[in-house]
Structures are given as C-alpha cells and as structure tokens.
Amino acid sequence: MGVSEPRHARPHRVKTGEGVDHPLADLLRPEAGQSFRWTEQQGRELLLVEHPRCTAVFSRQGGQLLHFQPRGERPLLWCAARWPRIGAIRGGVPVCWPWFGRHPMESGWPHHGWARLSDWRLTGKEADATGVRLNWRLELHDWVVELEAELGDEMHLRLTTRHRDSETCVLSHALHAYWRISDVARVGLLGLDGAEGRDLLVREACRQEGELRIVDGCHRVFRRGGKVTIQDAGWQRRICIDGGGNANTVVWHPGSRPLGEVSWSEGLGFLSVQGAACGQDGVTLVAGEEARLSLRVWVE
C-alpha cells in the first residue's frame, strides 16, 4: 500500500550527547508519507516502513524488527551498528525459536534456534491513518510461525506457533527485545516487585524486591509476564512493556562481558527485557494447539 516518497527528502537523524540514537535512522524519511521500501544493508534485505505516526525497519532474516520510532520520540529499539557477515543480527527484537538459549540436547546447534537465522516471508502489509500492520511467516518442517506487527504510536508484536504434525512437541521461545536507553547505569526496571525466578549468572533462585537495577550485568528469568516499565532517568522517559500472558520475563545485559562486534559504549545503550516461555516454562503443544507470545509497548 505504499505511496511514492517525495524527492530530495532529507534523512532524519536524532543525535544525542552519546552519539546517534539508532544506526538505521539515516535510511528513513519520516516525512515521506506512507510507504514500504526494500533496501539492502550489510548483506541483509531490509524493509523500510515510513508512516506519519512512526518509522520502522524489518530484516527479512529473522523477520526481525530492527528499528521502531514513534513520531516525536527517540527510537525504542537498540541495534548494533555492525552485523556479522553470517549469523544473527544483534538488536531490535530477534525471535528466539524453537528453543531459547542452548538446545537442550544438541550442543552444536545454534544458540536461540533457527528463526533468527532464517529468511521469513512477508505475507501482508497494510497501512491506515493509525499505523501499519505487517505479517511475517516462517515455515519449517511441520511448523508454521507467524509474527504480526502493529506499529503506530505503540508497538505490538504477536508470535504464533502452530504445528501440523499429530505428535506432541515441545518448544521454548522468546521475543528477545533490545530496548534503547540512555545508559544502562541510569535505568531501573519497575513492575517486578515480588516476582520469583532464576538468576542464571549465579545459578540460584531469585525474588525481586522493588526496582531492578543493573550492576555489572543481569541474567534473570522471572516466572511471570504482565507489565514492566523501564524508567530511564537519563532520557526522562518510561518505556512500558506489557508481556500479557507470557510465562516469563527475561532481563539480560552482559555487563562487562564483551559482546562480539559491539563496542563498549554501544553496549551501554541497551537493556534487554524479553517476553518468553523457556526453561521449566517451555511449551508442550499437542496436535492442533498454538503457542503464543506477545509484547505491547508504548512510551510515557
């Protein structure tokens, strides 16, 4: 449903004291009206979304939302500037599927599953006055995975897994979002007070008391979904993340552990808060059943 974009439109870029807010922002022209355009960057096919209410970028690899920026706001998602030639793009909302983390039996299989390494098919795109809706599909063996994205003033992602086999199957999955923040030392995560889970850094059960602050890394899997808020004192904004009925909320930041191809200062600019069903909350699907994950996000 694209319309042609105005010629000579100037790229839009928000700068901060710490540098550029998002490495893909230069590709977009928010004033271009409603359009969907394909382009290529670092060997990946990207779909650029320009709408009066928001701009966004998807990668065909992974069906991965890499950038989302409601009009008048800073970008909501963080993305690494450099991507490996082959492999997962670090940033945006990678879909971890059909397993989260290490495969439970096959040590040589890729971390976080096949979905973020595979090319997805765009099965629908439409725009109206309030925003855009996109549908991505991945078909692998007996599985059909669909990602529906509604983007406007808010962002809503829904992941649905169906399997066409008559056998029962198990999976774990996550919408592994990387949120763009001013500085990981200046944010707090609200809404987890009393939540129980597992701290994977110390390999112990944990229970959150009050606000969660990140001190040299965090890797906790809480056994609940629902709403959490990233309170960003540096940018004076709150990112509200509603994980609805997701089984788990995962909070991750590598702290001082290096992340391949991500510079130290880049790594300070994100916090990963994910909607997931993993570990002991992995999903067992009987024939005909569906598994779902969702994230609804807005800025306050």
Ligand SMILES: O=P(O)(O)OC[C@H]1O[C@H](O)[C@H](O)[C@@H](O)[C@@H]1O
């Ligand atoms: O480096 P990746 O495979 O993209 O994974 C990034 C991170 O994702 C998750 O949150 C995992 O729980 C972490 O263990 C992992 O380091």
